[in-house]
Amino acid sequence: MLRRPEAINALTLGMLEDLTRIFTDFRSDTKISMVILQGAGARGFCAGGDIKDFHAAVSSGEHQRFLELLRLEFALDEMIANYPKPVITMVHGLCMGGGIGLASHASIRITTPEARFALPEARIGYSPDVGSTLLMARAPGHVGEYLALTGTSFTGADAVELGFADMMVSQDRFEEIFEALPDFDSMPAAEIAAGIEVLFGFFAASPLASQQPWIDAAFCAPTVPEIIQRLSTMRHPAAAEALAAIQANSPTSLHCALGAVRAARTEDHLRSALDRELRVAEYLMYRGDLTEGIRAQVIDKDRSPRWSPLTVDPATEREIAALITVEQ
Structure with missing residues (x-):
């Protein structure tokens, strides 16, 4: 259980260290047959990394310390993916950023x-990480590019449609899942997932799925300026919203995000995506947009970076x- 509900379980170094230790210990414990991860509190599973800690580290010159934190976080995400x-x-x-890293690489x-x-x-002048560029690359069509460039939120129904x-399952049935889990003891993950879905799952339509035609038409363009140009000529109301979102974001981050998603689609390997994301993170940490973006969105909240x-x-x-395509 992630237990920092007052901050929507935003991840700190201590939380990442504890999770790494727990997953490491449970891996070889013969009394443990499966691991369940939830977030405490009513507000959410996990709001991602603690952005204020990020800002403090980068603005005080402690870039390498925060890179070590990212390495620990990425290693935990990879451990969960290969558990x-x-x-x-x-x-x-x-469920944002680092929360997606914990949640969406799991087997169920x-x-x-x-x-x-x-x-x-x-x-905030950063770029998607925790292996999310690979998840976006695997999403249908060019919805991944749309998410990376706009930062638009999406629903649980969208998450299923997109592969996140x-x-x-309705939240009021989570307790029933816990009660049923002993019946699935020692089963492979695929069989557990199938059983849970049959017993507790239900269908809801993905709002994003109906928007894929215009998203694909715009976000298949090869560059950020060309995507912007295509959006500016579209009459779909959601296209105007996407254009406004992109134009409010860091131009440097947009280029990093687009390149990282498309490189992940070509390689389709989590370790490569994580390594690339770390290179991008280091690059962006030494640029002013990151501290400025966190200032505007989180510290001063003037929303005017x-x-x-x-x-x-x-x-x-x-x-x-170069940093996206060349292994360093």
């Missing part, structure tokens, strides 16, 4: 239909392309 025992994650309320991923997932990193979750540069020049584009 030898079934890992069941049960998402309610808000349960969400409520009302849950809200989000990857809003470009809003396996099934929907002053991005620098306002547009990405060719030299910066080449830097981004």
Whole structure:
């Protein structure tokens, strides 16, 4: 259980260390047959990493300390993805950033239909991480690019449609799942998932699925400027909302996010995605947009970040392309 409900279970170094130790210990414990992960409190599963800690580290020159935290977090996400025992994650309320890293790499991923997932990193001058670029790359069509560039939230039904979750269960039935789990003891994860879905799952339509035609038409464009140009000519109301969201985000982050999602689609491997995301994270930590974005969205909350540069020049584009495509 993630137990920091007053902060929607935002992840700290101590929480990541505790989770790493628990998953490591449980892996070899013969008395443990499966692991269940939930978030405490009514507001959500996990709001991601503690952004204020992030800001404090980067603004005080402790970049390497925070990179070590990211390495620990990414290693935990990879451990969950490759865990030898079934890992069941049960998402309610808000699930953002690092919360998606914990929840969506598990072998059995349960969400409520009302849950809200989000990857809003470009809003703070950062780029999606925790293996989310691979999840977005695997989503239908070009919805992954749409999510990465706009930072738009999506529902539990969307999460199932996009591959971030396996099934929907009403939150008031979570306790029933716990009571039924002994019946699934020693079963493979796929059989446990099928059993839970038959007993407790239900269907709800994905709002994003109906929007895929215009999303694909715009977000299949090869570059951020071309995506913006296509959106500006569309008459679909949601296209105007997407355009406004993109134009409010850090231009440097947009280029990083688009490149990372498309590189992940080409390689389709979690370790490669995590390594790439770490390179992007280090690059962005030394740029002003990250501290400025957190200031505007989280510290001062004036929602008016002053991005620098306002547009990405060719030299910066080449830097981004190099760190995304070249192993270092």
